[in-house]
Amino acid sequence: MLLRNNIPLSYIFGKIKKEIFFVTAYSLGIVVLYQNFHVTRISIPLAVPALLGTIISLLLAFRSNQAYDRWWEARILWGAIVNDSRTLARQIVSLVDNPYALPEVENFQKRFIRRQIAWCNALSQQLRGFSAHKGLERYLDKNEMAFIKNQRNVTVALLELHAMDLKRALNEGWLNKYQQIEIDKTLTALCNHMGGSERIKNTVFPVTYSKYINMSIHLFIVLLPFGLIEYFGYMEVPLVIAIATFFLLVEKMAVHLQDPFENKPTDTPTTTICRTIEKDLCQMIDDQKLYEDMPQVEKASIGSYYIL
Amino acid sequence: MLLRNNIPLSYIFGKIKKEIFFVTAYSLGIVVLYQNFHVTRISIPLAVPALLGTIISLLLAFRSNQAYDRWWEARILWGAIVNDSRTLARQIVSLVDNPYALPEVENFQKRFIRRQIAWCNALSQQLRGFSAHKGLERYLDKNEMAFIKNQRNVTVALLELHAMDLKRALNEGWLNKYQQIEIDKTLTALCNHMGGSERIKNTVFPVTYSKYINMSIHLFIVLLPFGLIEYFGYMEVPLVIAIATFFLLVEKMAVHLQDPFENKPTDTPTTTICRTIEKDLCQMIDDQKLYEDMPQVEKASIGSYYIL
Amino acid sequence: MLLRNNIPLSYIFGKIKKEIFFVTAYSLGIVVLYQNFHVTRISIPLAVPALLGTIISLLLAFRSNQAYDRWWEARILWGAIVNDSRTLARQIVSLVDNPYALPEVENFQKRFIRRQIAWCNALSQQLRGFSAHKGLERYLDKNEMAFIKNQRNVTVALLELHAMDLKRALNEGWLNKYQQIEIDKTLTALCNHMGGSERIKNTVFPVTYSKYINMSIHLFIVLLPFGLIEYFGYMEVPLVIAIATFFLLVEKMAVHLQDPFENKPTDTPTTTICRTIEKDLCQMIDDQKLYEDMPQVEKASIGSYYIL
Amino acid sequence: MLLRNNIPLSYIFGKIKKEIFFVTAYSLGIVVLYQNFHVTRISIPLAVPALLGTIISLLLAFRSNQAYDRWWEARILWGAIVNDSRTLARQIVSLVDNPYALPEVENFQKRFIRRQIAWCNALSQQLRGFSAHKGLERYLDKNEMAFIKNQRNVTVALLELHAMDLKRALNEGWLNKYQQIEIDKTLTALCNHMGGSERIKNTVFPVTYSKYINMSIHLFIVLLPFGLIEYFGYMEVPLVIAIATFFLLVEKMAVHLQDPFENKPTDTPTTTICRTIEKDLCQMIDDQKLYEDMPQVEKASIGSYYIL
Amino acid sequence: MLLRNNIPLSYIFGKIKKEIFFVTAYSLGIVVLYQNFHVTRISIPLAVPALLGTIISLLLAFRSNQAYDRWWEARILWGAIVNDSRTLARQIVSLVDNPYALPEVENFQKRFIRRQIAWCNALSQQLRGFSAHKGLERYLDKNEMAFIKNQRNVTVALLELHAMDLKRALNEGWLNKYQQIEIDKTLTALCNHMGGSERIKNTVFPVTYSKYINMSIHLFIVLLPFGLIEYFGYMEVPLVIAIATFFLLVEKMAVHLQDPFENKPTDTPTTTICRTIEKDLCQMIDDQKLYEDMPQVEKASIGSYYIL
Incomplete structure (x- = not known):
């Protein structure tokens, strides 16, 4: 998750503490050898x-570029999840016909939109490696919970x-045939964004590529003192x-950016995005209570993720 | 906002005045030390x-490239908002059927198109961090203002x-079922462009990346005089x-380009784009008065934003 | 407009005549100073x-790459205008139903397709900064001309x-409801291409970026003789x-490529593309006369734009 | 197939064993010549x-970048196959109407979804150069097997x-006209992904490009010892x-990434992806037996492909 | 056309025979001058x-990258032509309703699919600068040939x-209104791919760019011997x-890749692709005879194009 705060120097160097320590010791050793023991032959051009x-x-x-592209694609996918969640809610509110204001239909609409909030949360948790079921009881009713349990x-x-x-709404006459198809298209879009996120999560960035670059950086650092x-x-x-x-920092940054769903500070901020979706969707069903009831615990844990 | 005027040198250097001052003092100091006090050992290869x-x-x-891509994507999104606003207006004008020229239907069309202008302005203000409500009373009627107020x-x-x-137009018979779906698709497109703009606005460019490059540039400048x-x-x-x-200038430019909705001269010119949309949409509903009534105050404030 | 002719050397150097002159004078001056007056200290590594x-x-x-991308995007947009003009004409010919071969319907089809040719020409002229109305009377009838006049x-x-x-065709029964929507989608596509072209036309390439690079190239040229x-x-x-x-040439080329609708030789060849559209659309409505009547004046003026 | 395991050094160097051997012998030879026989004139700058x-x-x-793009495109295509297989199954389950719970319709749905699993497996095998028929009898019934046989x-x-x-479902009244079209669109999407995979499989990366780079690397290695x-x-x-x-390793990696369907460890993991599709689709038709019956043989052979 | 064969050295160097000859003569001349006539002052750093x-x-x-992108885009377009030809055939087979197995409808389907094969071949020939009519009589009947003749x-x-x-199928009741629109969309896609291929064919890669790079390479080669x-x-x-x-080879390769429809060995293999389409489409209409009758002459001429 990326926020715009000031970065304490301690954080920046915290990531590569160990490496820095070795580099310091190593380069000091060489200079001592050179200056005090006059092993001058080790100087290289x-x-x-x-x-x-x-x-x-x-x-x-190039590697940073590819890592950045993965990270940005992940962000685009979750941006699209926001868009299509809003679209889905708008379609459920505006396409479903309820001329006699039947409570049954209203419940149908609210349940549908709440389920969409649940879907976003479940996807977020699943991508981060947690149980997808956790916390869904806020949004789903008993039957739905029973269905997904197994x-x-x-x-x-x-x-x-x-x-x-x-399908039920079509059969009840709350939607016409075209409207069913149109909303189904929005489901297809959501399905695609879900699959895209899973693809980024499950596909490892070519390991050996990172490995070779990492090894060369170390070789470079080993040679550097002799040249200077x-x-x-x-x-x-x-x-x-x-x-x-x-x-080392640029390389570390690329390593972090390339895996944007690993529960690290540099992740795509899926929890915050889910919260935004919840805010907008609750506004559409006039359900401020659901939105404001949110326990603030989770946010605290976000607060500590403050930098890239 | 980018215009094609001549850039006064004072503006270019104004951005990095402080840095330039320090660089001058620093490099002067070194040359004085070297020439007058003959500390010649400080020269490095x-x-x-x-x-x-x-x-x-x-x-x-690479970083300029990524910043440029963000800026260009923001511009593409607002270009798409122009396109889809025109499309929406064209569809409202040409798909809504009004064989008996009922004033009720004409009002419906005009209100719809004015509301689209309002939407563009609200989005523009929201992205720049202002209140989205401001100035919308020019385009919206009382009921609409009351609805969005809370x-x-x-x-x-x-x-x-x-x-x-x-939905109302479908129920009144002014639109058929396919036409409703088709216009709903245009709304979905607008929803996507809105979400895309928010994504760019809310996602910080990897902070540490910028930081590392910034620090290295300073290191480079510190070493440069010794080498020359x-x-x-x-x-x-x-x-x-x-x-x-x-x-320093190339870096500064990248920093400016990467955040295109920050109320800076390099922003995507959303105010001007909203004005273009207003011109074209007013033409379609033959409402020159709305377009020409525009207070010119805002433009003045734009005038001072003349360069990248 | 890019053609595959041999490029005379005079053209290539014509673009940067003045700069070349100064560079020659400058480097000659330095060598004379160095060789004849033995100011040898000016040599630098x-x-x-x-x-x-x-x-x-x-x-x-990178800058050439971005300029090339703008130029290629402009070309893609006009390629898409060709495609969608053909698609529009095919749909008007094949979807409009005319079982009794009524001349009224045939006129409708021809007028529609001619109007599409007019649209392409109007867009081409508008992008190049000319009056969009000029020459449209070849394709439009009196009523249409009167409508667009103001x-x-x-x-x-x-x-x-x-x-x-x-809408009229739907009401007359020449099109069914799905066909109207389908053709409307083609109009939306054309609207998008138009907006895309305007976006490239109206968005300046970051001015300071070009400026900085231009200044550095001059600094480089100033230093070069001392090093050699x-x-x-x-x-x-x-x-x-x-x-x-x-x-200087590579930079000049980037400057030219980045603005592809400026009435320069490197432009997107919108006039030629309009002509291609006219050829294909006239073929579909069997109206060779319209196509062959074309005055050849314009072509001559194209002929002089022969290179990038 | 890319997994996140630790890479044994032996694997990394195994790939270029022969080259490493020659490089060692060659550079040793040169140093012996230089040091023992004092052929010092061979040193070059x-x-x-x-x-x-x-x-x-x-x-x-650049070449690694292009190879990476091919590999990532292949992965995107198979990600899209996952998405559209899920979409297809969801549409078959939710659009097909079966108010009286006829077993005939249920069979239709199950057969359809099983056939989709078969399609994924057939495509995977075909891309890797195996017979597309192998193993399909798990998913297809006799008639289907007979049809595809020839x-x-x-x-x-x-x-x-x-x-x-x-078509049959439409004629039987299980689907309406819009639903048929909508599912047909999903088939079109699958057809596009199939074609895209075949395109990557069948289009060779420009051979001479690789060849030139390979030759230059060898030239570089030949010259390197003389310079050091x-x-x-x-x-x-x-x-x-x-x-x-x-x-050599970076080049080898590019060579491996550029052909992602060659039955090598760096391949797109189509077998694993097919298994994921099977899991999700079996869940939708409540057919755990099909999923769990899977012989585990294949997995073993995957296990040995553990690195890029 | 790119195949994976071994490349004979003679082919690689055949392309730049003349240049290599001049380079050899030139560098030999210089070394002779330097060694035998002791004109040692010509050495430069x-x-x-x-x-x-x-x-x-x-x-x-960068230039190779852009050339590669053009070549790859051409390949993608022809891949899409394969996909959409298959989709078109599938739609014609599965959407057209023929409950009484009327031979008239079957003929309609076969003629339609054969005409699609003809379209692919005509496009391939047109792009390569041959007559689009040649050889179409294999696939088209007399009326169709008469229609396209002029x-x-x-x-x-x-x-x-x-x-x-x-349109005829709709009027005869073989297709419903939605199906007509759906197949028309496939035609639109084919129309777009055709336009894209023509765009690549007709748009010259910025000539002066290539020219400048070519001239600089020659300047570089002229200076190289003096430095070594x-x-x-x-x-x-x-x-x-x-x-x-x-x-020279890398540059030559870029020049070849950037124009993928010029009847050269590096072309997009449109003839082979047309053959693949023919195979798949003949399978759908069970017309093996058409496929197998193909004269093998053309293939021979392909065989000689074996490398990039």
């Missing part, structure tokens, strides 16, 4: 690490309930640390 | 800043009003300033 | 311009006429000219 | 391999069976090995 | 060609025939040849 650095930064730039895939089951309700020592002496230490930190 | 410069410019190029999300509420009006001083002497000062300015 | 050159070429490559936005008005004609002079002597002049020309 | 290295890594980065293209035939069943030997002596051997390994 | 090389390879990488644009005319046949001669002596000749070959 800067062009060697420079060549490596250019190559690595090139591949790192299903392997809860989100697919909820979409099926949506679809069966549409002749000109910088003790000043080489902070310089090596600065350059190594930069590479 | 140019290859060190060159390595850093290449790496940074590579990552900066809604948390005004744009969602206006789309709901659109949809409820379509041996060959350039006092000429090093303007050169360092020129190169530092270039990096 | 090649690494300085090399660093600048690498950075600039990186950003230039409209601010001619292309929007023509689409509205299309839509009103569809030591090794090349008088040979430095042609080399500087060659390298400077390359950078 | 590092800038030569550095230039080559930069150019190659640039082209390699068809050249099994997946196209299965889609045709789907479509013929829809002066500064590193015997240390040159591990350095050359490390750099050569990096280039 | 390697950094000059290195700078040029880096810049060129950067722009070349049309300027054969593929547009065939789509019109498709559409007129759909000091260190390599006679060994400079093979090195210059290798590096020049690499640049």
